[in-house]
Amino acid sequence: MAVATGALHTRILSVGAYRPERLVTNAEICERIDSSDEWIRERSGIATRRWAAAEESVVDMAVAAAATAVERAGLAPGDIDAVLVATITHLYQTPSAATLVAHRIGASRAAALDLSAACAGFCYGVSLASDMVKGGSARHVLVVGVEKLSDLTDPTDRSTAFLFGDGAGAVVIGPSDHPGIGPTVWGSDGSNWQAITTRTDWLAYRDTKSASWPYLTMAGQTVFRWAVWEMSPMAQKALDAAGVAAEDLAAFVPHQANVRIIDAMAKRLALPEHVRVARDIADMGNTSAASVPLAMDRLLREGEVASGGLALLIGFGAGLAYAAQVVELP
């Protein structure tokens, strides 16, 4: 039997982003909860977030980010062999968002599937896409992180109403003449399955009159402890696995969960001053699977880091699931 052969090395060829137009201030959030702009900024670092329009779907947002990424890679849509969409807010049980994204960008024959790894989804996608290109099952893979978390956010829950936002980020991963994506350090901890979850499942929503819409709930302190003290060592492991020292990094792009988590992680990793730490959360809130590519795109667009620099990525969240890797910025 013949076997597929792939590329020796891979890298991120390009990144694209989509930020919905509507800016939502803390003052607007506080119309529904007993809180304040100051309280929200202190606890989370969030000043604003963006919400998609009512008629704007995760597919619409994914297509916008994906089309930009494909164009910036200098590729035609037909060059995309596979589309991975990381999301938890495509509210169809089937089919996937990915097939529609592939169709709408013109990647009409691409393999397509969604990934359910919540806030770790994008970094899971980077790992899978890189392995697909190395394994020879695809030459160019589009990886999209997209969320419309406003659909799953309870506007009256004062512990989560201010946290979440909407948006999309996308990258194209393809062959490279040098290593551009380091080994992925990843895993999960299902014993903390309930630390971040929806309040009910679809069956309870259908069958129980009193059941609420499946809004997201979170055990904030548990997640904070896990993120800072369990995930910082995983980020360090990803650096070690890549053979990259902290001083060789241009940027640290963690999932934008909470600025307090980001700051505590940066402190525990003892990152040197010159390493740019992504803090896109201040403007975008927590956009789950979309947060890492959105933050990466912003650092590049605003000239904070240069193409070719090394970035440490880490996604972590519901599951609990996590993935980290060092990448060369496109």
Added chain:
Amino acid sequence: MAMSEQEILSGLAEIVNEETGLAADAVQLDKSFTDDLDIDSLSMMTIVVNAEEKFSVRIPDDDVKNLKTVGDAVSYIQTAQAA
């Protein structure tokens, strides 16, 4: 190794000072973490994890909410060390 109440209190005060900048002598047994010391839930978790390391005890998430005052935390740590 079991420590005295005073030893735990001063160790805890150091941790609180490092996290919040509060003067160590403001950390007294009768003070409430939230109402008197203005420590929020995430800072509280940071203090708890640092206390676990410093005092070699385990403080599960579910127990953290019962630690209302500095005295609650000191006696929790003393009991845990004795166990």
